[in-house]
Amino acid sequence: MLKNTPKVKLRGLFKIFGADDKSVLPHVQNGMSKEELLEKHKHVLGLQSIDVDMQAGEITVVMGLSGSGKSTLIRHLNRLIEPTAGEIVVDGEDVTQLSQADLRTLRQEKMSMVFQKFALLPHRTVQQNAAMSLDVRGMDKETQDTEARKWLERVGLGGYEDHYPSQLSGGMQQRVGIARALTANTDIMLMDEAFSALDPLIRTDMQDLLLELQLELKKTIIFITHDLDEALKLADHLVILKDGAVVQQGEPQGILLNPADPYIEDFVSDINRARVLRIRSITNPLKSKKFSGDVDADDNLESLIALSEGDTALTYRVMSDGEPIGELNMRDLVKALVPRISSTQAA
């Protein structure tokens, strides 16, 4: 895929909360820590030197512990929070330079948002909520109704148009939230912990719904979560935040196999690697002539272990779209299953 024109580009983004953020910025740029800044200057460090590219049609997942600055980051994209320094480039246009009126247009037409606590209008019906963005834009009632109906149907809420949000369960309310974002018909969707308030089963449903919609709609989605399983399930590009800084970003499988620092190793240490890792990620170039069989590159390791019945002597040919792309020795597979211990811990 051609990756040279990202849809959203963050460059040197800094955010410091406090009355006099511009004047303490140099301290942060010279490497002052979050604790020191708070102690000496009574300012809270929100984000520091963020450089992230978000590709069109991909899901970029931003992950980090509570307080790491995820919400702060996503709110910069539509400037619900003003940056202290840096550029936010959307479709080649620097959002930080927009006038208030242009900013409103951007929010109406380019970005929609889904919230952790749904944030629906309690006095409006489900249908009116879904049509909110069109109402704001001053579209006629008929367009509002047909569009809202269409997307409510699409997220599985057909028949609930005239209910009020308080009459729906959490999962259904968040479907309204998603329908509202989809009705806006924007290229970019911002989702701040959109599924965190839902219980696990509903949550899986919603993730599947999102992936299914994405297959068809190809939106640029920025998804915030503090849950690694969710991140790995959804992410095309994974960004890991800590104390307002990016500690590692890239393809999720790559991060899993090569965590950049102990913080991330901690994160990835207790997930089921066999289920999450794909064969493609650990495929080696073709060398052998004889194979025990063909496997698909997008299968996970678990399925291959089952296929081999645990025999580590075997080597498989890896196929993608019917073409051989490499081979995989079962011994390499077993190595990949062992979480990497960081050098600091080993020492």
Next chain:
Amino acid sequence: MKHGCGPFFFGGTQMATYDWFFNALGLRDWCDAGTSEAPMSMADLLAETGNAVEEPFYAIPFPSLDALNEACGQITQTRDVVKGLEEGFLAIRPALRAILDPITQPLSWMLDGTLYLFTQAPWFLIMAMLLLVTWYATRSVSVMLFNAFCLSFFAFVDHFEPAMETLAVILVCTVISAIFGIPIGIAMSKSNRLQRMVIPVLDLLQTLPTFVYLIPLIFLFPIGESRLYGIAITLYAIVPIIRLTDLGIRLVDQDVIEAGNAFGMNARQKLSKVELPLALPNIMAGLNQTIMMSLAMVVIASMVTAPGLGVLVLRGIRNLELGVGLMAGICIVLLAVMLDRTSKAALSRIDRAKSKTS
């Protein structure tokens, strides 16, 4: 008045208590220059006629204006200050009236017009109209039956007209309070500075005994004009609606406001589509209190010619006509319950609509 006479005597000359103060400051000459013009106080007169009672040494007067005047003629006496206040007020009165007269004129018209309507229209029309409004606002049969009972009771004991006068005044003052109070509340919720400035004024209006601001009003507006009591009632009753509009908007869920921002609402859209609807229960609670405070004040304002049941209460007090006062009191209680139940029922209907569970 007797403390004007000092207990200290120096070389046979009677001295005022605070002479030493002006002497110490070297102001004696300046003081004496003014002495001759100062009018005599009652104490001086008493002292001169030799009737002054010898006072114990601890009866030192507080250094009030009068006592200081005793020692130094240049200091004004309290009565002159009071007079000055009055003159000052009278001096700015024409200017104030020139501004306030045209602004407040519509209030008189509204009050007079509504009073005319409520007293001249046939009773059955008024009753029908009020019950219709009740039904529209509350959709509650029980409230409507109660209101029908109260209205019939007023008519039955021949108090329908004063009750309707009171109701008319409350109605106008509540509407005025809402027209001014809600925008002020909205502005306060948007600006912390404005809020800091307005809240002390609201506190003042609410804590001042109502008589106190009747006084300047009496001088500003000719007695007998209805806006006199209209303003007095509105000043008192507007406080809760301002407070609760401000509070209600500030309490609106920040997440929902953020959603409004994220979808590109402008300030006006946010106000009309998010903030006001979500603050409505609080605003209605404010309206309910405004109505109840109007009722309390319209009774007091009968002292400055507000018509209605208050006049009968006043008559009861003045002429010791116990029965008249009691009957008017009963009607006021019924009116109060009626207004309270109706506005509360309207409020709960809004709350229900907000979280429909049909």
